[in-house]
Amino acid sequence: MVTLSADTLLIVESGTSGHLLVYVRILCDQALASGRKAVVLLSEGADRSPEYAQNLLPLLGEGVRVEFRSRLTLRVVSERAKAHRASLIVIPHGDILGPRMGLRLGWRASPPIRLLVMRDPRWEVPAPLRRRIKNLAKLKLLERASRKRNVTVVWLREPAFASSGTELFAVDPFIADATFAELVADSQRLKKKLDLRPDRLWLCITGAITDRKNVPLVLEALRILAERVGRDQFGLLLFGPVRTTASDKAGWIAYADTHNLLIRIEDSLISNREMNAVMLASDISVMAYSTHSPNSTLGKAFALGVRIAVAGPPSVVGFAAKVGNGATSTLDARGLAEAILATVKFTPEVRFDAVSEAKFARSVLGIE
Structure with a gap:
């Protein structure tokens, strides 16, 4: 563990989607709070993304500067760290550069590097043979990288994670951006705006x-529920930027119309605060995910006391079971429908400060 002083931290991120730049912002905030400057190294074009405008643009001029490079190789990272006299390099999405460090025989990190592995290859079970081989190679290369001098590997873990080993970890944070009372008030306004009838x-x-969020499967589960308990019992709200094709979106609406299902779609980039509010405005957060990693929605449900119905591979089902805010199933419509019905009976508790941004950042940075 280290104690941060008034020097420079280099943060390296090659992507912009999802929560990648949210993590960068959290790390910048922690660096500034610890009396440190931060230089963020991004891929060319990242400044044209809405995620950049939302998360990093407001920080510029407050001890944070941003640079862009066409390729973020180990050589480029080392050169920029040397140019800025950085005392620490942090790579919050270390799944790409981490294995490359393991491949480089005789390579030494200077200055020290801390990698956050977002997708633990051990989560992906079951998987086809080719994927298992790829995951095993990734794991071995990360282990080799972690044995190099000045390289530290930190593993992203899910809410409610309890460590039983010696691996360093950081729990996926809940990002509030408001008090709980403010979020409840936001949710009430949102219910009126979207006409979420009680x-x-x-x-x-x-x-x-x-x-990966399998909207057609959720709609099929909703159809099954409609036939079982009545078509006027449930509604489906999609709230966030739709990153599939326009024909997909039209298909969802057509399916809902055909089966007389109520669906609302709010297709726009949303802030963390808005995402928190919409979860509080809803009765059940549905996660039918074709992924193997913990997700921010699960963390929000854990902190806000929101009921969840989760369908997915064993890792995702296991994460949800630890949170305990609802029911789970395999990734099929009938199983998800059963999980939704079972979830109605749950009354989760609010754990607003359980997985804070500061705790996450301090774990990634290795601050005492």
């Missing part, structure tokens, strides 16, 4: 709406 139970899918 005579229905509202299911919500929020964040970036991608193929």
Whole structure:
């Protein structure tokens, strides 16, 4: 562990989507709070993304500067660290550069590097043979990188994670951006704006709406529920930027119309505060994910006391079971429908400060 002083931290991030730049912002905030300057190294074009404008642009001029490079190789990272006399390099998405460090025989890190591995290859079970081989190679290369001098690997872990080993970890943070009372007030205003009628139970899918969130499967589960308990019992709210094709979106609406299902789609970039509010405005957050990693929606449900119905691979189901805010199933419509019905009976507790941004940042940075 280290104690930060008034010097420079170099933060390296090659992507902009999802929560990547949110993590960068959290690390910049912690560096500034610890009396440190931060230089953020991004890929060319990152400044044209809405995520950049939302998360990093407001920080510029407050001890934070940003540079852009066409390729973020180990050589480029080392050169920029030397140019800025950085005393620490942090790579919050270390899944790409981390294995490359393991491949470089005789390579030494200077200055020290801390890598956050967002996708633990051990989560992806079951997986086809080719994928298992790839995951094993990634794991071995990360282990080799961690044995190099000045390289520290930190593993991203889910809410409610309890360590039973010696691996360093950081729990995926809950980002509030408001008090709990303010978020409750936001949610009430949102209910009125979106006409979320109280005579229905509202299911919500929020964040970036991608193929991995399996909207067609959720709609099929809603159809099954409609046939079982009545078509006027549930509504589905999609709240966040739709990152699939326009025909997909039209198809969802057509399916809902065909089966007389109530669906609302708010297709726009949303802030963390808005995402928190929409989860509080909904009755159940539905996560039917084709991913193997913990997600920010689960962390929000854990902190805000929101009911969840989760369908997915064993790792995702396991993360949700630890949180305990609802029911789980395999990734199929009938199983998800059963999970939604079971979730209605849950009354989760609010754990607003359980997985804070500051704790996450301090774990990643290794601050005492």
